[in-house]
Amino acid sequence: MFSLSLALYSGLLTSSMSSLSPYWFIVYFALIAGGKDPQNNDQSHQEHLSRLMNTLEQHHIRNEHITVFWADGESPEPDRKLPSTQKTSHYWVVEDTPWEDWFAKESLLANTRWEQVSVFPAKRSALRQWFKSISAKLKPNDSLVLAVTDHGRPDPKGAWQTSIELWGEALKVEELYQDLQLLPTQVSIQLWMSQCFSGGFARLSTMDSRVCGAFSSASNRPAYGCFTLPSAPSVEGHFLKFTEGLKQGGRLDQASRWAVEHDITPDTPHLSSDAFVRRIVRERSEALGIPEGHLIDAALPVLNQLSVEQQQIVKTITNTSLRFNLGLTHSYTRVSILNKQINELIYSLKAWHTQWKNLLYQAKLRLLKQAPIDAFTQKRKHRRRSQKKARLQRWINRALKRGKEGRRGLLKELHQKVSRAETLLDQLKTIEASLWRIGTLYAGLAAKDILTEHDYGLWRKMKSCEARSILQPHRNERQTRSRKRDNTQFATDFQSFNELQTEVESLRPGYIAFQYRERSRASRLEVRSLDYGSPLWAVDLQVGDLIESINRSALNYTGQVREMIALHPIGEWIKIKRRRDGKVRSIHIPVVGAPLSPPPPLKGEPIPPLSLDPILEDKKVDYLISGGRPTLLYFWSTWCQECLRVAPQIQAWAQAHDIQVLAITTEDPHLVRAVNHSSPLPFTIFHDRNREASRLFRADLQNHREAVFIYLDVERRFIERGIGLGQKGPKTIELLFDN
Structure with missing residues (x-):
């Protein structure tokens, strides 16, 4: 997601410049594209800008009416990263290993030049200066479109105060609001934003009545599909799909609906009016203590009383359901049920993917440690990386043919499991995003009966702003759109829920x-x-x-x-x-x-009851944890020498901070008693007979090979997790007590 900023001035969107209408007005586009820095400003950013420039040219936008805010502007210094060359066939063998650097290509940087247009750096100061200069040209009823395709930052507090990455700086929601005040009051301002967490800028519509917009993602979600490279095929995300929809309809609302139906990435396209009504629904459902689905479904209009606008929304819901093979999505409650099921599949698949990836990593290390690395480097003290890479590549090819990875085909089989899990995970995330889109559309259908009279007035004003024309569709484009609407055939690459369930289960180790x-x-x-x-x-x-x-x-x-x-x-x-x-x-x-571990508790959440049996003393673990003292859960094993070695230091550290320590093991109680008789552990010991606590806190000692610590406060709330011993106490946890 890049940032480029293009400002363009065009005459009204008529098919002929000679036939002026009484509704003539001027539209300015400010397309912001900063890219952050040369290493993050990808080649795809230039491609996005080029496609948009072609679209503007097709709609008779003259070059002299275009101003570009791109990266470092007209500076001769490199400002973007060129696409990397094709990776070798067995690159995956060294990926994520210490030898990956041998195969990594040095980043090639280039300078971007734009012909026949004015170019300024993507800086807040340059944007403010342009706002001041353009203000003198703006007349009542004119429009200003801010189109952003850039990197974005989330709000550190998890709220709506997100930001756009410009060139070496960030632009927050509040800062953009202040800058927009430099513009005349009677100008319509339309936002088109495709960066991560762009939905935070939807709040501008409630801060300034002139503003409305379309966004690629909610304020708490990243955006996907923005890195289309000319060197390799990839999925087109929100920016390019929105551009395509704008050519079809010429308006924000129509382009956003097009993106909702056709963007097959985990983007969540929506409008400022959508974000507004979803926020009101969430606040009302919390105040009334009822689920959002009950509130929305009760307010849905009767089908035979739908307005033309509402009929278009229902068609979009139906088309999206068909596109993503969702089956029947006849209510918000049904969408919520499907969303819960999909999220459960995502959680399961992430667990299996993690296990397969760990096994693959260990298998790759085992293979690469057999390679004569010293022979590749010692003959010439300063052997070039390309030579080392070539020799290692030849060795890997021979090793895979001979089955040196431990069993012929083992490494490839593990790699296939990981690749299949990643592909399926992408599909599940996209389906989850499509359900978010449909839920948002249902909230818009119910807006009239949910919103107060004042809020409904604000919402209608946003809808009116979103329906203003930006580009005039060509006649052949209108005819094509009409034919598509009348003869729609949806071919979907997405599997049904039952098929997805079977696929996920097939990846269970x-x-x-x-x-x-x-x-x-x-x-x-x-x-x-x-x-x-x-x-x-x-x-x-x-x-x-x-x-x-x-x-x-x-x-x-x-x-x-x-x-x-x-x-x-x-x-x-x-x-x-x-x-x-x-x-x-x-x-x-x-x-x-393989058993599926329950989701670990979030920091600050109380932990569930633990099924642990005392081994040496008849004490109840839940009674001890709720005894009014902070608790340190100490996961250990008799074969783990490192676990036993750190026990005295952990005891001293815990006593100094008045923390009780409960030792938890999955080993047989008879074995634990025998070992503890010869080497007593200075803690109360419990047996995790079904390994429920170990799975809950991800405390698998066969992976970590050292003790795992969980710190709970006096109210049983999970505070921090640590693995191994730090300077005085458990790693990470001891930092809570530095002061």
Whole structure:
């Protein structure tokens, strides 16, 4: 999302300059494009501006009426980043690893020149100066369009005070409001904003009655699809779809509806009137204590009494539902139900994606550590990066063919899982955004009965502003739009909800419901605990057993079992060779789906009740946590030497700050008692029998290899999380007590 600023002056939107109408008025466009700095100002920004310039030329906007606010203006210094070259076929093998720098291309920068137009830097001072100079030309009933396609910043407080990234500076909502006061009072100001968190600027419509606008995203959401590169195909986001819609209809409201139907990125296109009515609905539902869906559905107009404007909104709802394969979306409540289901799928898929990505990362490191890196660099002290890259690339190609990653095809199989999860996640996010769009349209349908008389007047004024013409559609464009409206056929690439559910479930990793530790250089596994309720209680497997092979494959490296089980089909059985008391026996155990951890509590939220059993003392964990003292949950394991090493320091730090420490482990209680007898732990110990607490707080010691700490205040609220020991106490948590 870039920033470019273009100001243009045009005569009224008539098909012929010779036939003037009594409604003649002048439209100025200020298209703002700063880009932040050369490294962030992508080539796509120039492409967006070029497409818009072509559109303006097609609508008879003369070059002498255009002023561009672009990056650093006419400075000869580089102001944009050129697109990178095509990545090598196996770039994914080194991606996110320490060797990725060998394959990274140095950023090539270029200077942008615009012919036949005036160019100024995208700075607030330059924009203010232009506002002052243009004010003398503006007449009553003229329009000023501010079109922004840029990076954006969220409000640090999570509210509506977002900002636009100009060239080396940011422009906040309040600052733009102050600058707009330099313009005459009888001028209409229309915003067209495609940067992240652009919806915060919709608040300008309530601060200044002259202002209305169209936005790519809500104030708390990023914008997508703004990086269309000429070197590679990509999805077109809000700015280009809005430009396309503007050519079709010539008005903000029509262009925004076009973007709602045709933008297949997770953008959330909406108008200032939409943002206004959604805010009022949220405030009223909170005041009345009823769900927003009940409030909106009760105020929806009867179908046979819809106005022409409302009929167009209903058509947009229907078209959007068909475009994204949403099925029946006949009410706001139905949309809310679908939205909840989609968000649950997104949460599940993110969990599976994280697991697959961790496995892939470990597999890539294991492969690349076998590469003779020293041989690539030592022959020539200053070997160029391109030479090192070429030699490593050849080695990776040979290694993948020989199956050096541990098992032939393993790395590619994990990579396919990660890629499929990312593709599916993008689709789910887009569907969730489409439901947001439909919910916004339903709120607009119910506006008349929800808003007060005063608010309804403000809303109608915004709607009138949004319906002002910006460009006059050509005759052939109007005919094309009419044909599309009469003969619409929706071909969708989006799967139905049931298909999406099946796809997400197919990406669930396999899981064996027991905990283990690797011994003897990972050639054996020692069973440390069995999950309660797991099917392993029905087979001959016990705590302390040693596992020597799985499906006749010897255990050769750390993490091999996790990879094999994750990739094994769920519901099928695997054969393991286990050793007990010197005797070896083969048994079959089932692979189940990996459990889904509940969402972790947000900072400041109370934690749910914990199902923990005391091991050495008969104490209830919830009673201790609610005992009027802050609590430190200390997740540990008997095999984790680092966990045991830091225990005395944690005890001293906790006593100094009057904090009680509760030690939590997933291991078998008998084993914990035996270890604690020889090396007593100075804390009350609890058994997390179903690993619910460990999953809730993401405290998997097999991933972290050191203790995980959770700090709770006296009211059971989650405050902070830390992994490992800092200078005196738990990392991150100790910073809360610096003063």
